[in-house]
Amino acid sequence: MAETDAAPSIALPPRQTDGWQMLAAIERVLEAERDQLALWVPVGFGAGIAGWFALPGPTGWIGLGIAAAGVGLAALLFGGTSRLGRAVTIFALAMLLGLVAIWTKADWVAAPRIDRPKVVALTGIVEAAEPRPATATIRLLIAPDTGNGLPPRVRINVDAEDLPAPPPAGSRVAVRARLLPPAPPMVPGGYDFARVAWFERIGATGRALDPPVIVAPDGGSSLADIRTRLTAHIEASIKDAGEGGIAASFVTGDQGGIPEDDNEALRRAGLAHLLSVSGLHVTAVVGAVMLLTIRLLALSRRLALHAPLPLIAAGAGALAGIGYTLLTGSEVPTVRSCIAALLVLGGIALGREAITLRLVAAGALIVLVFWPEALAGPSFQLSFAAIAALVAFHEHPKVAAFAARRDEGIVLGGARILLMLLASGVVIEAALSPIALFHFHKAGLYGAAANIVAIPLTTFVVMPAEAIALALDLVGLGAPIWWLVGKALGLLLWIAHVVADAPGSVANLPSMPRGAFALMATGGLWIVLWRTRLRRWGVVPLAMGAIWSLLTPPPDILVTGDGRHVAVRDGRDGIAILRDRAGDYVRDVLGEASGVEGEAPALELMPFARCSADLCAVDVSGGGRTIRLLATRSRDFVDIRAMTRACAAADIVVSDRRLPRTCHPRWLKADAPFLRSTGGLAIRIGSGEVESVAEQVGLHPWGSFAAGSR
Incomplete structure (x- = not known):
């Protein structure tokens, strides 16, 4: 009997679920992006660091570590054979390593700090001296003698008239000084010097009360001394203070000689990046040395025919970049730029493409491994955001095709270059604006146009001219070139002031969430x-x-951590401040945190305020509500019965001293004991939100609040 064919199956064929289809689609996308996946490794590492800074304390940090490890392990177990699974595993591992790196670094650099203001007789060794002509001071970084019972590093300011010349590093110093603990942010969203000081192991800052006694060391000069003398020489060679200060900043990285009005103009014009020694400056130095080396060696026919001149020139450029980085103080942007330059030179030596996003990612990862705390600072963020955005823009196929060299006339070629410069400036400004608004609460809007002139002027005129002037100074012939440098920098400052003063040149924003x-x-x-x-x-x-x-609405009321200064919105997009004698720094901090510019009038001059010599009562509106604010403004005692009645009529009471127990406002009593536990406050009336510095600092090791975060 012949075999019959099997009956056909009536079962449905296996069908992919929506979930599997989505995973398959993700796999196809990641396959197309496989060359880009490695770029996310430093992002994951940085995410772990950012998580440590953002979360308030050890509970959150441990939770983040467990979550990263759990996600990575799950991706490895259930999707280790897929590209998505491997990518998630590596990203999670990088995140865990970033968290461990910053937590370890914070514990490793731990050092004692003073906990209250004190006057001390300070003796020790000068580690660095930074002249600051703009403020007529010299800033000394001192390692106190062990018997002083002081932190390992102390920073004090000395009046320039009390110290005619910066002392060389290694000098012994004896001085009476008033020291303070490293300051936390004055208000929420402000600059956190305490965090910076923690990682630099600075346990106190202050000011000299008497002229210091300096005993200079025997022996040679350190790099810090060379940098100080070179800064003084450059500033003396150019008569104008602003031009001389900028010229010195290009060579030594010292910005202390730039007047504040010029500094502010450069910031508002989007040109402040020129002052920080970073990619532009390192590239100019390395490129100039490479060009000079290869041109000089090519004068020898034997070397030109038989020696690997590009490799030798790359080596000379690398040495120049390292030396320039050391000379300028090895700040993070300079170190990052030097690492990037070395990677580019290595790529040139190997015959690879010079500047790519992989190179930028490698430089970022190296910096974060050794200096993970740099991620929280604006310098690192601005530096890498600018270079990454610029490289990605120029790598885009349409942009690369437009910018490619071609046989065309001078007019069309020049217009193409000009358009690319403008487009690059716009891209950089777009990348940097959120960072500038987050850290500085302001961003220049016309920076792209200003940089079209400023960057070529700096790269191709100022820096080469400074190098030539310094070389000619060896034989006393540099004066004419310094005159040229001064004129070029005068043009740069003119551009900065014109752009800064233009209507709508700056966007202001209060503290960003x-x-x-x-x-x-x-x-x-x-x-x-x-x-x-x-x-x-x-x-x-x-x-x-x-x-x-x-x-996000701006705060209606700002209170500094010491309770002395209060700013309230005046209902006309401005602020008024409690004490009309507040210094420029306090006014700037309160204005930036409020997102406003211009003069802040005294609160007592406002029609909605009623002030005496001791108290100010103000009706403050916001979010459809109006509350009564009461603030003390003198150190004199107020009759307790009058104070009790005033407190009962107020919603919020602010004071820089302890208020009596009988003071019971309807909402908030922010007196000295309370502010010691919270730091500065930002109050939004409509939502009832009270944001504190202590909440932002949390339980990080540099926090100094009595009750931690609230």
Whole structure:
């Protein structure tokens, strides 16, 4: 009997679920982006560092570490054979390593700090001396003698008239000084010097009360001394203080000689990046040395025919870059730029493409491994955001095709170069604006136009001219070249002041929520690091962060951590301050945190305030509500019965001293004991939100609040 065919199956064929289809689609996208995946390793490492800074204390840090390890392990177990699983595993591992790196570094640099102001007889060794002609002071970094019972490093300011010349490093110093603990942010969102001081092991800052006694060391000069003398020489060679200070900053990185009005103009014009020795300056030095080396060696026919001149020139450029980095104080932007330059030179030596996003990512990872704390500072963020955005822009196929060299006339070629410079400036400004708004609460809007002239002027005129002038100074012939440098820098300052004074030149924004900044940073990285259409999704978190920032209302009341200074919104997009004798620094901090510019009048001059010599009562409106604020403004005692009645009629009472127990405002009593536990306050009346510095600092080791975060 012949075999019959098997009956056909009536079972349905296996069908992929929506979840599997989505995973398959993700795999296809990641396959197309496989060359970009490595760029996310430093992002993951930085995310771990950022998480440590953002979370308030050990509980959150441990939770973040467990979460990263859990996600990485799950991705490895359930998707280790897929590209998505491997990518998630590596990103999670990088995040865990970043968290461990910053936590370890913070514990490793731990050093004693003073806990209250004190006057001491300080003796020790000068580690560095930084002249600051703009403020007529010299800043000394001192390692006190062990018997003083002081922190390992102390920073004090000395009046320039009490110290005619900066002492060389290694000098012994004896001085009576008033020391303070490293200052936390004055108000929420402000500059956190305490964090910076922690990682630099500075346990006290202060001011000399008497002229110091200096005993100079025997022996040679250190790099710090050479830098100090070189700064003084450059500033003396150019008569104008602003031009001389900028010229010195290009060579030694010392910005102390630049007058504040010129500094502010450069910031408002989007040109402040020129003052920080970073990629532009290192590239100019390395490129000039390479060009000079290869030209000189090529004069020998034997060397030109038989020696690897590009390799030798790259080696000379590398040595020049390292020497320049050391001379300028090895600040993080300079170190980052030097590392990037060395990687470029290595790529040239190997015959590889010089500048790529992989090189930028490698430089970022190296910096973060050795200096993880740099991630929290604006210098690192601005530096890498600018270079990453610029490289990604020029790597785009359409941009690369437009910028490619071609046989065309001078007019068309020049117009193409000019257009690329303008477009590059716009891209850089777009990348830097969120960072500037987050850290400084302001960003220049015309920086792209200003940089079209400023960058070529600095790169091709000022820096080469300074190098020639310094070389000619060896034989006493540098004066004419210094005159040229002064004129070029005068043009730079003229551009800065014109742009800074133009209507609408600066965008101001009050303190930005950290979550909004994180969303914008994520969106920016997403756009920059991917190449396919996947990058377009970065617009979503970028827009969400921007909208969140714009919709966040400015604080209606700001209180500094010492309780002495209060700023309230005047209902006309301005602020008024409690004490009319507040210094410029306090006024700037309160204005920036409020997102306003211009003079802040005294509170007593406002029609909504009623002030006496001791108290000010103010009706403050915000978010559809009006509350009564009462603030003390003198150190004199107030009759307790009058104070009790005033407190009962107020919603918020602020004082820089302890208020009596009978003082019971309806909402908040922010007196000295309370502010010691919270730090500065930002109050929004409509939502009832009270944001404190202590909340932002949390339980990080540099925090100094009595009750921690609230």
